Structure formats: C-alpha cells, structure tokens
Amino acid sequence: MMYYSTNGKAPRADLRKAVIKGLAEDRGLYMPEKIARLPGEFIRGMGSRSFVENAYAVADAFFGEDVPAPVLRRIVEETLAFDCPLREVEPGIYSLELFHGPTLAFKDVGARFMARLLRHFTAGEGDINVLVATSGDTGSAVANGFLGIEGIRVFVLYPKGKVSPIQECQFTTLGRNVTALEIDGVFDDCQALVKAAFMDEDLNRALRLTSANSINVARFLPQSFYYFWAYAQLQRLGLSGNVVCSVPSGNFGNICSALFGKRMGLPVRRFIAANNANSVFYEFLRTGSYRPRPSVQTIANAMDVGDPSNFARIWDLYGKDPDAIRADISGATYSDAEIAETVRECYERTGYLLDPHGACGYRALKEGLRPGETGFFCETAHPAKFKDTIERIIGAPVAIPPTLSAFMQGRKLSVPLPGDFPAFKEYLLSV
Ligand SMILES: *Cc1c(COP(=O)(O)O)cnc(C)c1O
Numbered sequence: 001m002m003y004y005s006t007n008g009k010a011p012r013a014d015l016r017k018a019v020i021k022g023l024a025e026d027r028g029l030y031m032p033e034k035i036a037r038l039p040g041e042f043i044r045g046m047g048s049r050s051f052v053e054n055a056y057a058v059a060d061a062f063f064g065e066d067v068p069a070p071v072l073r074r075i076v077e078e079t080l081a082f083d084c085p086l087r088e089v090e091p092g093i094y095s096l097e098l099f100h101g102p103t104l105a106f107k108d109v110g111a112r113f114m115a116r117l118l119r120h121f122t123a124g125e126g127d128i129n130v131l132v133a134t135s136g137d138t139g140s141a142v143a144n145g146f147l148g149i150e151g152i153r154v155f156v157l158y159p160k161g162k163v164s165p166i167q168e169c170q171f172t173t174l175g176r177n178v179t180a181l182e183i184d185g186v187f188d189d190c191q192a193l194v195k196a197a198f199m200d201e202d203l204n205r206a207l208r209l210t211s212a213n214s215i216n217v218a219r220f221l222p223q224s225f226y227y228f229w230a231y232a233q234l235q236r237l238g239l240s241g242n243v244v245c246s247v248p249s250g251n252f253g254n255i256c257s258a259l260f261g262k263r264m265g266l267p268v269r270r271f272i273a274a275n276n277a278n279s280v281f282y283e284f285l286r287t288g289s290y291r292p293r294p295s296v297q298t299i300a301n302a303m304d305v306g307d308p309s310n311f312a313r314i315w316d317l318y319g320k321d322p323d324a325i326r327a328d329i330s331g332a333t334y335s336d337a338e339i340a341e342t343v344r345e346c347y348e349r350t351g352y353l354l355d356p357h358g359a360c361g362y363r364a365l366k367e368g369l370r371p372g373e374t375g376f377f378c379e380t381a382h383p384a385k386f387k388d389t390i391e392r393i394i395g396a397p398v399a400i401p402p403t404l405s406a407f408m409q410g411r412k413l414s415v416p417l418p419g420d421f422p423a424f425k426e427y428l429l430s431v
Helices: 015-021 040-044 051-063 069-079 107-122 137-146 165-172 187-199 201-206 217-236 253-263 280-287 311-317 322-328 336-350 356-368 383-394 402-409 421-430
Strands: 002-005 030-032 086-090 093-097 128-133 152-159 178-184 209-211 243-248 268-275 329-333 374-379 415-418
Touching: 002 015, 015 107, 015 217, 030 217, 030 311, 051 069, 051 217, 069 107, 086 217, 086 336, 093 217, 093 356, 107 128, 107 137, 107 152, 107 217, 128 137, 128 187, 137 152, 137 165, 137 178, 152 165, 152 187, 165 178, 165 383, 165 402, 178 187, 187 209, 187 421, 201 421, 217 243, 217 253, 217 374, 243 253, 243 356, 253 268, 253 311, 268 280, 268 356, 280 311, 280 322, 280 329, 322 329, 329 356, 336 356, 336 383, 356 374, 356 383, 415 421
Parallel strands: 093 374, 128 152, 128 209, 152 178, 178 415, 243 268, 243 374, 268 329
Antiparallel strands: 002 030, 086 093
C-alpha cells in the first residue's frame, strides 16, 4: 500500500519509506491510501477472539500487503505482550486501561510495534540509529519499545534536571542498545540537536539516522488495536450497542487511530476528544477554524500541546469539512482545578483512581453520555506515574507498581553532554 502526504506536495511513499522517514518531504504526515473495511462477520465475532487475534486482523488490513504474514503475526504478538483490560468504574462507564505495558502509559504499543517493523525493514543493512528528544514520556516509551532490538541503537536526549525522577529512571537505567544523553539545556535544545543531526552531512554519511516520532505511521496506526479490543470486551458483556468513546488527547494520535478504526467498521457511535486547558481542538469544533497557539503547562502534561500534529490527519480523513468532523467527534476542556476535582470525586465515590489524563476522559464521558449509551474512556497512564500530583489531590499515598519500582532501583547510566552541536556530533561519531 502507498502512503500520501497530508500536504499533498510530496511523492507517495511505500510503507518502508514512510516508516524510515517518518515525515514526508513537504513536512506533511503520511496517510494510507486506502482504509480497508473489515467484514461485518468479523466485527460480530470479535468478542470470541483474543486481543492478538483481533489486532492481527487490523494490522493485516493496513500492513498485510507489505509485510509477510508470519512476520506481521510475530510483530503483533511481541507488541501485545500485556493486556489492556476494560474495567467498570460505575454503571455504563468503563475504563480502558492502556497502562499495563513496560512504561505504564499508552505509547508503549506504538513504540513496540514501530521498533519491530523498523527492524524488519532494515535487517541486514547495518546498524540504524534512532535519535529521540524527550521532555519525559516519549523517551521512555521509545527506549523501552526498542530495548534489545538487534541492529537498532537508540539515543534519548533529555534536558538535565528537567524531567521527573520517575520519568528519568525509565530511560536512563536500561543500557544495552539504549543510551540516554543528559543534555545541559532545556527540551528545545535537545530537539534542536536532533534536528541538526538529521541535517548534518558528515553524520548522515557516517551513520544511518532515523527518528521515532509519534507521527510515524508505524507508531500511530497500531493504536487502533485498543479500540477493537475495547469493543470486543463490551461485546462479551453484551453491551455493544450505542458505544461512545472518550479519549484524553494532546497530539491527537490516539483518537485519530480510533477514527481510522471507525472507518474500518468498528461500531463506535461517536467520540469525545477530552482536552486539558490546551483547548485548540475544542475551539476548532466550536468555531470551525483551527488556530494553534503556544501550549500552557497543566497537571496532565502529556497533553500540553498547542498545535496537535495529527489534526492534519483528522482534517484530511474528513475531507476538510468541520461539520463532518463534528458529526463524529465532540470536545471537552478542563482546567487543572477541574481535573483535580474529578480525580478526588471519582476516587471517593467509586474507589477508582484516575491519573490526570484519564480524568479528562472520564469527566468528558460522564458529562456527555446520553441515556441508552455505553461509554468507555482511555486511561492512558498509571496514576503512580504522577505520584506527587495524585497524592496531593487525594491526600493519601499512591502505591508504586513493581514495574516502576524496578526502574527506580536501577543505576542511572546517562552520558552527560553540553548543549552544543559540535560536542553532540563528536560523540555520535565516536560511538
Ligand atoms: C501522549 C499521551 C496522551 C495524549 O495522546 P495523543 O495521542 O498525543 O493525543 C494522553 N495521556 C498520556 C498519559 C500520554 O502519554
């Protein structure tokens, strides 16, 4: 299958090129040329199949033309090495827990899938080097997703002293093919170093460089697996009519993959995009015009995005028609005070502990659900990842799950580097 750019000015790419390049030459995002519809019979039978079985059918629809079946099957199996269970929070409202992977947040699935697909496309060609700048969470998902994958080296650049200790330990303690570079600077400096490396002729001659950006089709499309699995679990409960799905959204990759799922025949009636105070999409739905603006800092910080990159995909998918978008998606936006109140209220009333991102999804669902509908929201991170914030809100200790405490006991292995490009270049050429 071929992929076109949302900006329409770059040549079409095959899957291999789209995965290795990430972004098209015209800075647009790649879109698959067709979205196959899964047979009704398959959809009706999802409840009797496993997470892997359902996900493989979805993966086959996107990647089956370009990846041999046994390879794709293995990639799906290795990616989904953990469950994404659906839990009832209160009658009619379910939490789809996307935080049972290695870094306890939903980006694990996309990162794991991409690592394996990249490996498939570059095997036998010599080492490929993934450069990723992080302000915290992306680095850990990518580092853990690529950990131990042969032929791929990962360099995670992070700003010294600017990521939380819980985040830092998730990518600085791994070793093996993952190197954490502690940059004396801020996140923007890390990002500038990565960009400069991709532009540098000497580096590109000496090393094969690639990024593992969240807009990569191999990171983004596999997230649709979640939505088929949520629906399968609702089917088992006999609740598959009038399903509504609420997604806490920042860059809009997660919800966009759900919208692709709907195109493939997933019977979710409508979606809610739940924002924190960064409400650019909410304002777009209200006014019909998209006005990006600088992000503001919130307690749901993985959603602090002022110009969501996947808006371009949603805009393209719905033929640039705001009314078509509004027919499928409504919006919500919450302040930090509202997020905190939601975490506290839900915990006290139901015993279910939300994280700040999931709290946006939960509240948007609770406020938006109509009689006769069943809703689920994505719980995108484990609350322990935001231990201090959550403890302050509920006034009680939050237990750290074993996966996280194992990271916290590991030894920090990062390489300190100054924030200037010559030093970074010299380092890369020396390893
Ligand atoms: C990345 C992230 C989000 C936002 O997902 P998008 O695909 O960027 O919309 C929400 N919650 C958590 C915990 C995240 O890490």
